[in-house]
Amino acid sequence: MVNTLLEHGANVNYTFEEGITVSALMLACRKGYVHIIQVLLNYEANVNSTINGGVTPLILACANNHVEVVESLLEHGSNINSTVNEGVTPLMIACLNNHVGVLETLLKHGADADMSTKTGITSLMMASRCGHLDIVKALLKQGKSVDFTAKDGWTALMQACFVGNIEIVEVLLANKASASMINIEGRTALAIAESNKHYNIIHTIANHLIKVGNMGVEPNSTGYC
Template identity: 30%
Template sequence: MSDEEEEYDKFGEALEKVQREMKKGFPVGQVSGWDDDAQGIEEERNPVESPAKEILWASENGKLSVVEGLILGDPTLIHAKDKDGYTPLHRACYNDHEHVVDFLLRHGANISAETEDGWQPLHSACKWNNARCVAKLLEHGADPNVTRQTPLHLAASNSYARDTMQLLLLHPDIQADVTNGTGERPVDLARRCGKYGYLFEIAETCINIL
């Protein structure tokens, strides 16, 4: 059995499991027209200048104890934003700090908060193939189809984002044929930018069978 055939079987089994559990919710287990996520992040020259700056810095750097202390002292800090609209949840997601993401979500972070460029936390996690954070966000109800340039577009544009692409394609509500501002579907980006375009074919085949 070839590697691709073996992956086909594993992917099909995973998708079948998702289909069986749809009623119980999602199980945990260059981008066209968009700037690089990291380029839009405001650097904190003095992260302790204010509580808002400190929680943004702590979330970005995975300092869970600092985040916990700040939120317990002032719960409104969970909605802090930098000048570009990035929240603590955005920052924790793009640096793959799952423990911080989990804490923020459990304490009321806005899972749909948008930056000035329209990025939600799921975009930040998908851009960098932070699959654990992607799974956590989807588990808490993040919309996998948000905006015309969807999280799946971002994952598909990166040659290393197989894990994230699989998670998104397994989601029961995914709309894999949405086109972005330049008329491209995620599968078009995957075929042009990486080597995982076949995942879309596997997903479509398995869905048709199931």
């Protein structure tokens, strides 16, 4: 049906109201209709059209975990590092939703894992805060900096310490995350773990600091171990 309509001159980029203004491609990307998407792309549907503050077909596909759709959009020139709202990228959308397959596809096509939001939050920080271990591991395999800081001075390690995810803390430390960095509140990862009573993380970080010889530089520490 879609192919027939397009053959008879239907506007492939026509938009209509469905609460917000959307195109056929956007609806198909949200639902994951791969065959329809391919037909629309063959008729040169605009892969970089935007709605609602910058939402693109790619972002809709990423948010709804449609890996094959993401692949197809990227092959047709979709902007892999586009941003929506406060600087959120398609890669960040995958991180927030724990969509590992989407994330791997984006990274394969060159998504920038070091991009940050307007407040300086990176994909790794988001994954660490959300407790998405497989996402964290996939990002670290890219060899990107583990110690980027947001505007408030928080790091991925601090985020993991805040929520109490010991597995992510261990992975970050194994990838040389610094436990000695200080945020704008003057707190370290260890202090954050202490204030939230995550005792297994306190043990892990304290032992790590002793091992690397940095125990003496940690402020606000009770020395719990």
